[in-house]
Amino acid sequence: MRFIQKAVDAFRPLADPSHRSIPVGLRPARRQWTFDLAPLTGESALSGICPVCGKRAKFDEFTDNPRESGRCSNCQSFNRQRQMAHAIRKQCGLPKAGPLRFPEGFVIYNTETTASLHLQLLQTPGYLCSEYFGDEYEPGQMVDGRRHEDLRHLSFEDNSIDLVLSSDVMEHMPDPYAAHLEILRVLKRGGRHIFTVPFGPSMQEDQIRAKLVDGDIVYLEEKAFHGDPVRPNEGVLVWTIFGLAMFGRLRELGFDVKGWNIFAPNEGVVGPWSLVFDARKPIDQ
């Protein structure tokens, strides 16, 4: 229950009515969610069109972490990847079925180089993808066959990319809004950053779990780590869980921002926290 457990943990002290020191700007959660998707397994598994591969498929084996489970019988995508693909198809005007095909000259930059959505996008001419391998590498440098990029200092030209994708990436950096600003720079006018992050819909402010002070990490909350396909034995630190203030911060940077809580069982998208965000660079910027 990686992200969801963390988000629930973030709310837990606030849900206790005896807790007297509710931080300014946060409200008590109304109830604890439960995640029993056991009815959606085996014979009763969901089925429909998978937004990642665009094919008819079954979505089975949801666990108590519904965002990271419910594999597509065709492309092995899980729920969160389908949420991203659902939003991409909707915002880019693509059909709900069939392969992800974009107009000629459309440039996509994905901030990961693994998993089902990446594999589908590999077919797209002009597709760019990268990982972050460490400060010792130059942006744009190839490391073991994969491109290194730092979201704070991308190697791409201004106004050069139509669609940036990040799924549970922005919480893993000390200054996520510096990264958003850099993404704004490289996006074409009218281009979009479609992304997911751990987000508390009832949190007004971002929860800063750790910050950098004079180059050292200072922990304001218990350390939390997410799995990392590039560093499977280490995990990667969660610096921020985002709240409603994220919308205002992104608008201040210059984005038009939207967000959806997607419920599309016939696309294998179920459960709470099916949250996808779209930060668009205005046409006239």
Ligand SMILES: [Zn+2]
């Ligand atoms: Zn699929």
